[in-house]
Amino acid sequence: MSTSTSAIASPASLPEERHESIWGKAIYKLRRDRAGMVGFAIVTAYFIAALGVWLGIWGTHWSDVEGPKWSPMTSEFWFGTNIIGQDIFQRAIYSTKTAFEIGLVVAVLSTLTGAVMGALAGFFSGTWIDEIILWIKGVLDSIPFYLFVAAVAFALQDNPYAMHVAMVSTFWTTTGRLVRGEVIKLRNFEFVEAARAIGVPQIVIIFRHILPNTFHILLVQATIVFVAAIKSEVILSFLGLGVQDGVSWGLMISESTLEVLAGYFNNFIWASVLLFGLVMAFNMFSDALQDALDPKKVAAP
Amino acid sequence: MTDEVAKALLSVRNLVVEFDTRYGPVRAVDDISFDIFPNETVGIVGESGCGKTVTGLSLLRLVPSPPGRIVQGSIILNGSDLAQLPEKDMARLRGDEISMIFQEPMTALNPVLSVGEQMTDVLRQHRSITKRAARDAAIDMLLKVGISVPEKRIDEYPHELSGGMRQRVMIAMALSCNPKLLVADEPTTALDVTTQAQVLEQIVMLQEEFHMAVILITHDLGVIAETCQRAIVMYCGNIVEAGTTADLFERPRHPYTKGLLESIPRLRDERIPELPVIPGMVPDLMSLPAGCRFADRCQYVQADCRQTPPRLKVSDDTRSGVACYHPLNQEPGLVRTPA
Amino acid sequence: MEVLQFAVRKLIGGIPLVLGVTLISFVLMVYYGPDKTFELLGKNPTAEEIAEIRSELGYDRPFFVRYGEFLKELVTMDFGLSDSTGEPVNHMLGRTIPISLALVAPGFILGNLLGVLLALVAAYNRSGWIDKAIMGFAVIGMSVSFLIVIIAFQIIFSSSYGLDFFPVRGWNVHSMGDYVMYVTVPTLASVFVALGYNTRFYRAVLVEEMTRDHVRTARAFGISPVKLFYKHILKNALIPIITRVMFSIPLVVVSGSLLIESYFGIPGVGKITFDAITSGDQPVLKAVVSLTAVLFVITLLLTDILYRAVDPRVSLN
Numbered sequence: 001m002s003t004s005t006s007a008i009a010s011p012a013s014l015p016e017e018r019h020e021s022i023w024g025k026a027i028y029k030l031r032r033d034r035a036g037m038v039g040f041a042i043v044t045a046y047f048i049a050a051l052g053v054w055l056g057i058w059g060t061h062w063s064d065v066e067g068p069k070w071s072p073m074t075s076e077f078w079f080g081t082n083i084i085g086q087d088i089f090q091r092a093i094y095s096t097k098t099a100f101e102i103g104l105v106v107a108v109l110s111t112l113t114g115a116v117m118g119a120l121a122g123f124f125s126g127t128w129i130d131e132i133i134l135w136i137k138g139v140l141d142s143i144p145f146y147l148f149v150a151a152v153a154f155a156l157q158d159n160p161y162a163m164h165v166a167m168v169s170t171f172w173t174t175t176g177r178l179v180r181g182e183v184i185k186l187r188n189f190e191f192v193e194a195a196r197a198i199g200v201p202q203i204v205i206i207f208r209h210i211l212p213n214t215f216h217i218l219l220v221q222a223t224i225v226f227v228a229a230i231k232s233e234v235i236l237s238f239l240g241l242g243v244q245d246g247v248s249w250g251l252m253i254s255e256s257t258l259e260v261l262a263g264y265f266n267n268f269i270w271a272s273v274l275l276f277g278l279v280m281a282f283n284m285f286s287d288a289l290q291d292a293l294d295p296k297k298v299a300a301p
Numbered sequence: 302m303t304d305e306v307a308k309a310l311l312s313v314r315n316l317v318v319e320f321d322t323r324y325g326p327v328r329a330v331d332d333i334s335f336d337i338f339p340n341e342t343v344g345i346v347g348e349s350g351c352g353k354t355v356t357g358l359s360l361l362r363l364v365p366s367p368p369g370r371i372v373q374g375s376i377i378l379n380g381s382d383l384a385q386l387p388e389k390d391m392a393r394l395r396g397d398e399i400s401m402i403f404q405e406p407m408t409a410l411n412p413v414l415s416v417g418e419q420m421t422d423v424l425r426q427h428r429s430i431t432k433r434a435a436r437d438a439a440i441d442m443l444l445k446v447g448i449s450v451p452e453k454r455i456d457e458y459p460h461e462l463s464g465g466m467r468q469r470v471m472i473a474m475a476l477s478c479n480p481k482l483l484v485a486d487e488p489t490t491a492l493d494v495t496t497q498a499q500v501l502e503q504i505v506m507l508q509e510e511f512h513m514a515v516i517l518i519t520h521d522l523g524v525i526a527e528t529c530q531r532a533i534v535m536y537c538g539n540i541v542e543a544g545t546t547a548d549l550f551e552r553p554r555h556p557y558t559k560g561l562l563e564s565i566p567r568l569r570d571e572r573i574p575e576l577p578v579i580p581g582m583v584p585d586l587m588s589l590p591a592g593c594r595f596a597d598r599c600q601y602v603q604a605d606c607r608q609t610p611p612r613l614k615v616s617d618d619t620r621s622g623v624a625c626y627h628p629l630n631q632e633p634g635l636v637r638t639p640a
Numbered sequence: 641m642e643v644l645q646f647a648v649r650k651l652i653g654g655i656p657l658v659l660g661v662t663l664i665s666f667v668l669m670v671y672y673g674p675d676k677t678f679e680l681l682g683k684n685p686t687a688e689e690i691a692e693i694r695s696e697l698g699y700d701r702p703f704f705v706r707y708g709e710f711l712k713e714l715v716t717m718d719f720g721l722s723d724s725t726g727e728p729v730n731h732m733l734g735r736t737i738p739i740s741l742a743l744v745a746p747g748f749i750l751g752n753l754l755g756v757l758l759a760l761v762a763a764y765n766r767s768g769w770i771d772k773a774i775m776g777f778a779v780i781g782m783s784v785s786f787l788i789v790i791i792a793f794q795i796i797f798s799s800s801y802g803l804d805f806f807p808v809r810g811w812n813v814h815s816m817g818d819y820v821m822y823v824t825v826p827t828l829a830s831v832f833v834a835l836g837y838n839t840r841f842y843r844a845v846l847v848e849e850m851t852r853d854h855v856r857t858a859r860a861f862g863i864s865p866v867k868l869f870y871k872h873i874l875k876n877a878l879i880p881i882i883t884r885v886m887f888s889i890p891l892v893v894v895s896g897s898l899l900i901e902s903y904f905g906i907p908g909v910g911k912i913t914f915d916a917i918t919s920g921d922q923p924v925l926k927a928v929v930s931l932t933a934v935l936f937v938i939t940l941l942l943t944d945i946l947y948r949a950v951d952p953r954v955s956l957n
Contacts, residue, residue, distance in 0.1 A: 141936075
């Protein structure tokens with residue numbers, strides 16, 4: 001028989017408002033993380049730039065051959081021109097839209113796929129459903145990424161979305177694995193037993209009760225995939241497997257490989273700087289997000 | 302100092318331990334003083350957050366050092382002040398003169414090393430003996446803590462043992478170099494009731510056999526009643542009362558102690574409408590009241606209680622004391638404020 | 641003997657994986673792959689010529705027969721001749737694999753060692769300025785594209801606009817000195833790019849292990865800091881470390897080398913893969929894919945064996 005002193009009161013409260021839910025606490029922590037907030041601001045700036053391109057407000061002359069070959073940075077051509085005479089600034093701004101497009105599409109789709117597959121695998125863990133999904137994951141993980149993209153590009157007959165398909169097909173596996181692990185844990189919680197006892201059908205249990213508890217994982221993974229997608233596009237464009245219509249930083253950089261040998265660095269530098277800016281800012285934000293949602297994650301505590 | 306105090310094994314004076322938090326430094330332990338005498342079992346009792354674990358950790362200088370630190374005070378063991386000792390010397394004392402065992406036997410042992418390896422590591426750290434001799438000594442200790450077939454167990458890994466056995470292994474490790482003082486932080490809280498009783502019994506037996514003092518940190522008054530001769534009651538970072546277990550249970554002097562005792566569910570002659578609880582909540586360490594920290598919840602509170610915090614008034618032999626302006630069950634001629 | 645049985649069991653268990661990989665690759669690259677009928681014929685081919693070529697290329701055979709042939713090639717390790725150069729594929733692999741290994745090994749080893757070292761410094765100075773600085777650089781490293789690094793390093797170290805010291809392209813290695821000259825810039829690039837990720841990962845692992853209960857217990861018993869590190873932190877951290885290192889091996893050898901070799905013109909596995917991708921050279925692609933799948937399964941196996949050696953909680957069942 002316990003004779004503990006727990007009949008008495010509860011622990012001290014913080015002077016600030018109490019944040020009970022994981023989200024409330026997260027937003028609170030996030031707002032105080034300076035690096036993360038700076039990252040977020042920068043990303044927002046890029047996003048506005050992309051929006052402007054999408055709405056046709058700026059960056060529209062990205063393919064026009066307007067100037068002399070390799071013009072230096074002047075007031076007319078803020079970043080100079082490339083080997084064909086296209087305005088580097090216009091191209092760089094246009095590429096913002098490309099980047100967001102790829103990043104968002106791949107991030108959203110792969111996160112959704114990972115969530116669903118992971119939830120199914122985890123909930124039915126130990127059965128053939130789980131085995132098959134794990135097998136698929138294993139197979140996709142073992143195929144070298146660039147080969148896979150190439151293969152998909154062939155199979156889809158050079159469809160401009162081949163790259164997106166390939167990326168989504170490979171990027172969902174990590175999310176899937178994490179969600180599966182979490183669902184296995186959650187499956188044993190009492191609220192699942194309770195729902196079962198009331199007769200809630202399994203599908204509903206999975207998607208309405210368990211999956212929402214993995215949203216913090218999904219959010220973090222989405223940001224990681226966003227960055228991975230943008231970075232992958234760069235290399236894919238260099239290999240000729242990436243963006244087919246339009247322009248992207250990756251294409252600009254691959255174009256610049258020749259220019260660079262001749263000593264003209266503008267194209268290379270500006271595309272690299274802008275790319276680095278977005279990726280770095282997003283990484284900082286992603287770190288802050290991870291920190292806010294789960295203090296056991298990577299960044300310095 | 303009187304003769305009594307001169308014989309104390311451990312003397313803690315004015316110990317303050319602070320933690321850096323987002324909102325500023327917080328004092329988990331705020332100016333506590335007590336003595337531990339050889340061969341006695343003393344309990345430190347209080348609810349979660351009262352500072353008893355931090356007190357235990359400070360005795361071995363194990364308070365995690367980025368957020369926490371010992372701000373002031375002395376911890377005198379055998380003439381040297383542990384609070385000032387350089388880390389290297391402190392490491393030499395740990396496991397040798399003073400040992401500590403922790404609450405979670407499941408995670409307290411390294412899962413990738415065998416029991417024997419972990420025990421002989423401790424032995425060979427403090428004594429220069431051969432591996433063979435260390436292994437024999439370890440087997441011996443395992444037997445002493447009540448583990449059967451120790452020659453086999455010693456090569457097993459922690460995950461192959463039950464919680465109770467793991468705790469016994471911890472005790473064996475702690476005692477292997479014959480320390481003068483053992484600090485046990487909630488050693489049985491994570492165990493089931495039957496195992497709890499066995500492990501406690503073991504600790505009591507070993508205390509006698511090894512002639513050491515034991516500090517038993519717990520929130521469970523039942524444990525105190527069964528195993529300790531004396532107890533120290535902590536509340537909100539302070540010591541509010543200390544005395545023999547009998548005195549504490551029969552004639553509690555601090556209203557908090559009284560409240561604790563009353564809230565223990567027990568068999569009564571008549572039915573009562575509600576279980577007695579102490580009303581209110583423990584004050585927030587960031588915004589402490591001006592006077593006694595228990596004032597808001599005390600049914601005997603008076604005006605002077607809220608002015609300044611009462612200091613611990615200690616008996617001549619330093620074995621008992623109370624920090625209250627209006628103690629209950631007060632016996633005459635007991636008061637002396639420590640230095 | 642136990643280990644051997646375990647190994648065999650694991651290898652057999654890896655068969656579905658190999659089948660899966662080969663199936664997907666086959667479907668994508670061969671079945672839906674480029675139809676080379678018209679490449680091989682001249683202008684205005686006749687119907688008979690078309691039929692003849694198609695038969696020769698095997699396009700008229702049913703799916704599973706073709707897949708079966710592919711599997712046979714895999715098992716007998718005979719992939720035929722390269723479509724573009726006519727060289728026996730096995731020969732190509734034999735020539736290029738050693739080069740790729742020699743190319744990526746220094747970067748891989750260095751990248752991981754440095755990563756662990758930096759992570760150690762960061763972990764032991766947790767929350768201090770050194771920690772923050774190292775982590776800051778790690779994020780920067782993570783944010784730079786590999787391509788940018790390669791191009792930039794080539795400019796800085798090899799071109800006339802920079803140091804002009806190291807060779808720009810190629811792999812003309814006949815001596816140790818040559819090796820050092822040719823491998824340095826690629827190695828620097830790989831290390832730069834991998835270091836950020838590695839350091840962050842190792843730091844997280846180390847911090848996780850450092851804050852475990854059993855480390856506190858060992859400290860409480862007076863164990864020296866050095867012993868504490870080796871026996872209680874590092875040893876326990878080995879499982880996640882082994883996992884990461886082992887699983888990045890297949891990745892690094894194929895994908896990692898692809899970019900470096902194509903850019904620096906180094907004739908390794910990556911380059912022939914890249915060439916095969918752009919030219920649609922099926923035998924080579926088939927061979928590389930199969931190779932990677934097998935490599936992956938072997939890696940899985942080795943990893944499991946290593947786990948067993950390090951963690952007694954893992955049983956061979």
